Amino acid sequence: MKVHHQTIEVSTTGKGTYSITEAVRDAVKQSKIHNGTVTIFVQHTSCSLVIMENADPDARTDLHAYFDKLVPENEPYFIHTYEGPDDMPSHIRMVLTGCSEVVPLINGDLALGTWQGLFLFEHRVASHHRRVLVTVMGN
Amino acid sequence: MKVHHQTIEVSTTGKGTYSITEAVRDAVKQSKIHNGTVTIFVQHTSCSLVIMENADPDARTDLHAYFDKLVPENEPYFIHTYEGPDDMPSHIRMVLTGCSEVVPLINGDLALGTWQGLFLFEHRVASHHRRVLVTVMGN
Amino acid sequence: MKVHHQTIEVSTTGKGTYSITEAVRDAVKQSKIHNGTVTIFVQHTSCSLVIMENADPDARTDLHAYFDKLVPENEPYFIHTYEGPDDMPSHIRMVLTGCSEVVPLINGDLALGTWQGLFLFEHRVASHHRRVLVTVMGN
Numbered sequence: 013m014k015v016h017h018q019t020i021e022v023s024t025t026g027k028g029t030y031s032i033t034e035a036v037r038d039a040v041k042q043s044k045i046h047n048g049t050v051t052i053f054v055q056h057t058s059c060s061l062v063i064m065e066n067a068d069p070d071a072r073t074d075l076h077a078y079f080d081k082l083v084p085e086n087e088p089y090f091i092h093t094y095e096g097p098d099d100m101p102s103h104i105r106m107v108l109t110g111c112s113e114v115v116p117l118i119n120g121d122l123a124l125g126t127w128q129g130l131f132l133f134e135h136r137v138a139s140h141h142r143r144v145l146v147t148v149m150g151n
Numbered sequence: 152m153k154v155h156h157q158t159i160e161v162s163t164t165g166k167g168t169y170s171i172t173e174a175v176r177d178a179v180k181q182s183k184i185h186n187g188t189v190t191i192f193v194q195h196t197s198c199s200l201v202i203m204e205n206a207d208p209d210a211r212t213d214l215h216a217y218f219d220k221l222v223p224e225n226e227p228y229f230i231h232t233y234e235g236p237d238d239m240p241s242h243i244r245m246v247l248t249g250c251s252e253v254v255p256l257i258n259g260d261l262a263l264g265t266w267q268g269l270f271l272f273e274h275r276v277a278s279h280h281r282r283v284l285v286t287v288m289g290n
Numbered sequence: 291m292k293v294h295h296q297t298i299e300v301s302t303t304g305k306g307t308y309s310i311t312e313a314v315r316d317a318v319k320q321s322k323i324h325n326g327t328v329t330i331f332v333q334h335t336s337c338s339l340v341i342m343e344n345a346d347p348d349a350r351t352d353l354h355a356y357f358d359k360l361v362p363e364n365e366p367y368f369i370h371t372y373e374g375p376d377d378m379p380s381h382i383r384m385v386l387t388g389c390s391e392v393v394p395l396i397n398g399d400l401a402l403g404t405w406q407g408l409f410l411f412e413h414r415v416a417s418h419h420r421r422v423l424v425t426v427m428g429n
Contacts, residue, residue, distance in 0.1 A: 013152035013291035013429065015325045015326050015428050015429055017325070017394060017396055017401075047154045047156070048154050048286075048288060049188075049190050049286055049288060049327075051327050051392050051394060053392070053393060053394050053401070054403075055401070055402065055403030055404075055406065056403050056405070056406070057341070057342060057343040057403070057405045057406055062246050063196070063245075063246075063249075063250050064196060064242065064245075064246060065196040065242050068231055070230045070231040071231040071239065071242050073230060073231070074226075074228070074229050074230060074231050074239050074242075074243075075242065075243060075246060077228050077229075078222070078226070078243050082221075082360075083356070087352075087356070089352070089355050090352050091348045091351060091352060092346055092348040092349040092351070092352050100349065100352050103342065103343050103349050103352075103353065104352075104353060104356050106341075106342075107340050107341075107342060107353060107387055108247060108386060108387070109246055109247070110249060110341075110388060110391075111341050111391075111406075112391055112392050112393070113249075113250075113251055114190050114192070114251050114253050114392050115192060115251070116156060116190060116192050116284045116286040117286075118156055118284075123156075123192070123194070123284055124194065125193075125194030125195050125196070125282070126194075127195070127196045128194065128195070128196055128250075143403070145394045145396075145401055147326075147327055147394040149288070149326060149327060149427070149428065150154050150288065151152065151154055152291035186293045186295070187293050187425070187427060188327075188329050188425055188427060201385050202335070202384075202385075202388075202389050203335060203381065203384075203385060204335040204381050205335075207370055209369045209370040210370040210378065210381050212369060212370070213365075213367070213368050213369060213370050213378050213381075213382075214381065214382060214385060216367050217361070217365070217382050221360075247386060248385055248386070249388060252388075252389075252390055253329050253331070253390050253392050254331060254390070255295060255329060255331050255423045255425040256425075257295055257423075262295075262331070262333070262423055263333065264332075264333030264334050264335070264421070265333075266334070266335045267333065267334070267335055267389075288427070289293050289427065290291065290293055
């Protein structure tokens with residue numbers, strides 16, 4: 013059994029989803045592991061990791077709009093506000109969407125469905141440098 | 152260390168939750184692996200995998216009703232609409248609930264709590280044929 | 291490859307988030323495993339496991355308030371109500387936030403980001419005794 017850890021760095025320029033499927037596939041190839049699991053883990057509390065429809069970018073536009081509505085800025089009861097109005101919503105959006113995924117690794121490739129893509133979901137307005145850990149484990 | 156992959160096929164007939172606990176337990180038995188983890192992964196972007204109360208079906212009825220309210224159809228700002236009004240809500244509901252779970256495998260069985268069941272959560276109205284991957288890894 | 295299972299017991303005294311980061315770190319140390327993954331799994335359907343900002347407790351106060359608003363008690367359409375008004379919302383909040391996380395294990399430690407903490411998110415008003423399974427797998 014082998015374990016391979018690799019860090020992917022993602023530069024984000026505002027709220028939205030950033031595809032990391034190819035970067036994760038590259039990490040899997042470098043691991044030379046063929047069967048097992050791939051754990052993808054975002055080391056932050058104001059962005060998330062999601063699996064989402066990868067074909068029509070309109071679907072992601074609607075997803076972003078929905079989350080802006082679901083977790084609004086400037087809720088009168090928010091007290092964690094010193095980092096700006098997008099700070100507290102970013103933590104809540106992260107909790108609602110999660111920061112990790114585990115994808116089966118079969119015959120050397122991520123076993124994603126046809127329409128599934130891996131995306132870093134950035135919840136902050138300012139540019140950020142994000143770290144995503146990929147852990148490949150198996151034979 | 153051994154790795155065992157198996158595919159479960161689920162035929163869905165409209166929105167709702169479909170129990171897959173027994174099918175996953177069968178895959179675990181066939182793996183002959185006794186200690187490790189079981190990764191359950193749905194290969195789609197319009198249904199999800201959830202762990203939910205397995206005793207009273209009313210709890211799942213309320214869950215379905217809640218999600219219909221939380222992510223309504225026909226939001227005026229939706230632009231990803233060509234596959235019908237249940238399409239975009241299905242992607243959002245999937246992002247909110249996730250498409251994978253990892254359950255500890257102890258002494259040959261899924262270490263679920265007494266009231267936990269594994270369910271495929273279908274978000275589309277039309278009938279679908281769904282694929283769920285089960286990856287058992289351990290000793 | 292080694293597998294180490296350990297149970298953490300958490301006594302909760304009402305709704306809110308309870309830090310379990312140190313208890314999980316202790317389980318990891320006892321496993322003597324250095325590289326792989328750590329799966330943390332809550333065996334209940336009315337509390338969840340979340341990764342959340344660990345520095346400012348105000349962020350968690352806002353998170354609790356947000357969930358009270360997002361999933362209200364006493365929705366007129368709820369039919370699963372015999373265990374009290376906090377029962378059905380607890381199941382929905384669990385589905386929205388999930389009951390497991392997988393964190394990479396690198397050089398003997400959980401690879402959490404600087405501001406990430408592991409919390410049991412209790413959704414019931416009454417005191418409960420909760421069980422969290424930690425499965426460490428790797429070399």
